[in-house]
Amino acid sequence: MEAAGRQRARATITDVAKRSGTSIKTVSRVFNDEPFVRDGTRERVLKAAAELDYHPNMAARSLVRGRSFLIGLFYENPSPNYVVDLQTGALDRLHDERFRLLLFPCESARAMSGKLLQVARTSGLEGIVLAPPLGDDPRTVAELREGRMPFTRIAPTTALDASPMVGIDDVAAAQAMTQHLLSLGHRRIAFVQGDPGHASTGQRLCGFRAALAEAGVAFEPALLEQGMYTFESGLAAGRRLFAGRMRPSAVFAANDDMAAGVCVAAKEHGLDIPGAVSVAGFDDSLISRVTWPQLTTIHQPTYDMAHAATDALIALIDGQAHERAIDLPHRLLVRGSTGLAPQG
Incomplete structure (x- = not known):
């Protein structure tokens, strides 16, 4: 019983x-990805490691090779739903990789400007x-280039030749959502903007207009209406929109968190969704699928963007x-929160 209860010793x-x-x-050569190891030998070593559930010590490998293997x-971003997709995409790309991921949530791009390279080093x-x-942020991009720090970017709108980049067409995506609402007969369509510090805010408003x-x-x-990409700002914007006599028949919020807030505001005012008012979001984050009715939204492949950006970074580091x-x-995802414009 004592032997059975004792934890199995870690394989070496x-x-x-x-x-x-x-x-x-x-x-050691196999796990350090060194050349001149025969394929058959490499397969034997990896098979034995899998059977023994052996995992090399990353700290020891880093010391031996003089590298951290950290990215x-x-x-x-104030949206927890967006951040989860971002982190998961990067982490999944690093599965079974020699690199490990460190997360750096930042208060704001302005606060980090001029300090990011020092934090990285x-x-x-x-x-x-x-x-x-x-x-x-031009200062951040400039310091990383001058410091020769490999970097990739997700959805940048400036200095497009400064680094590998991954993104979508925010203007076209917002335009597609607005066209969907127009096709349902809506003419009084409100728009809830995101954080003015994010370039996507202006791009999505441009597509709407x-x-x-x-x-x-x-x-x-x-x-x-002005929002900040948070549920609370969407709720406040919705309350303002629905307080007046000439309320909109549809509301397009620039992300799903704000759209969920608008939905709560509509219910506070006794407005049926989508019978009295249609609500649409952007991102296709988890919150869009747990609200009721589920949100019509734009699928932004945040997971895939983070996965691709991480993949490009590894290639950049490895030359x-x-x-x-x-x-x-x-993709435009039409769900239950949008419907025909109410008569009159």
Whole structure:
């Protein structure tokens, strides 16, 4: 009973060498990705390691090779749903990789401006993934380039040749959502903007206004509300929109968190969704699928963007070929929160 209850001892490199019929040095060469190891030998070592549930000590490997194998994900976004997709995409790309990920939530791009390179070097990072809006800060981009720190960016809108980048067409995506609302007969469509410090805010407003102009519908400044990409700001914007007599028949919020807040405001005012008012969001984050009715939204492939940016960073660090600009598709997802405009 004592033996059965005792925790199984952790496998060592010696155990792997014995199981695979190789030397300790050969096992070390396999896990350090060194050349001139025969394919059959490499397969034997990896098979033995899997059977023994052996995992090499990353700290020891770093000391031997003089490298940290650490990369950093820097982000500033108030939406927890967006951040989860961001982190998961980067972490999944690093599964079974020699690199490990450190997370750096930032108060704001402005507060981090001019300090990011120092943080990266102090942390021993070999490379950086910048999430918006950090990738649009000119001082940050300049210091990383001058410091020769490998970096990639997600959804930048400036200095597009400064680093590998991954993104979608925010203007076209917002235009598609607005066209959907127009096709349902809506003409009084409100728009809830995101954080003015994020470039996506202006791009999505641009797409919204372009779709209205194309349909010959006048833009009404009174139907433009300021949000901050948070649920609370969406709730406040919705309360303001629904308090007046000339309320909108549809509300397009620039992200799902704000759209969920608008939905709560509508219910506070006794408005049926989508019978009395349609509500649409942007991102296709988890909150869009747990609200009721589920949100009509734009699928922004945040997970895939982070995955691709991390992949490009590894290639950049290793001196391998990589794409400079990766454009990923968006999709309009029509769900229960949008319907025909109410009569009258």
